[in-house]
Amino acid sequence: MSPRILVAEDDAKQASLIRVYLEREGNEVHLVSNGRSAIDHARAHRPDLIVLDLMMPLVDGLDVCRVLRAESQVPILLLTARTTEEDVLLGLDLGADDYMTKPYSPRELAARVRALLRRSRVSAGSTADLPGGIVGGDDMVIDPHRFEVQISGEAVPLTAKEFAILQVLALEPGRVFTRREIIERAFSVEEGVLERTVDVHVVNLRRKLEADGRRRRFVETVYGRGYRLSARRVSMPQR
Secondary structure, eight states: OOOEEEEEOSOHHHHHHHHHHHHHTTOEEEEESSHHHHHHHHHHHOOSEEEEESSOSSSOHHHHHHHHHHHOOOOEEEEESOOOHHHHHHHHHTTOOEEEESSOOHHHHHHHHHHHHHHHSOOGGGGTTSOSSOOSSSSEEEETTTTEEEETTEEOOOOHHHHHHHHHHHHSTTOOBOHHHHIIIIISOOTTOOHHHHHHHHHHHHHHHTOTTOOOOSEEEETTTEEEEOOOOOOOOOO
8 A cells, every 4th residue: 555645735836746656656645735734634533644845834843743743653753944943842842753945856855755665664674774672671662563662561652753763772772872873873864964863863762661660761872972772681582
C-alpha cells in the first residue's frame, strides 16, 4: 500500500507542486488548505505522514501540531516562512519531527519525506545496524521491529525523530555521540539541520523517558561533547 501523506498548505500553487513531487515517489497525497481541515482529515484518515505549513488559516500550524501530537505519533514535517531559530525550535518542542524553511527545494522536501517514512516504518531494514535484543538495561526495552519503547512494562510514546535518536544512542550504550553524529545518523538529510535541533529533541525524549517520577537518567549529557545512553546490560529480543 502506498504511504498516505496529508499536505496542509493554504498556498494552492505550493500545495500542487508538493503533490507532484510526492506522487512521483509513489505516495498517495491529500491536500487541505486550513488547520481545521488538517486536524479533521488526520483524525478521520490517519495518514502516514503530515507536511504542515505553520501559517495556516482557521487554526495555526503550531496549534495543529500540538493537537495531533497529543493524539498520535504520526511524523510531522513543518514548513515555515519564519526564519528565526525560536520559531523553528518551538515547532520541534511541540513534537514536530523535522522542518524546512521557505523557499525550499521540492526535491529536498521529497527526500526529507522519504527519510521520515523510512524511520517510521516497521521493517527489518530499519534495524540493520542495531544489535538484536533488549536495549537499555533491565527496565528499558527498545523494540525497533514494533517501533516501541517500554520502561518497566509501560509503553512510552515517542515521535519518529525521538525514536531515531534513541536508536542511534543504543548502537553503543556508554559511547558519547556528538550532535553532528546524531544529525548524520538520525536525520538522514543533513543540510539545514541545526545542532540546537538535536538538543530540543533530546530534551523531549528525556522528559518522556523520565516521566511519572522515574529517577533514572537514561540519556546523559556530556557537556561540550554530546549525549550517550547510560551503559547498562544490553540484550535484544530476536525475531
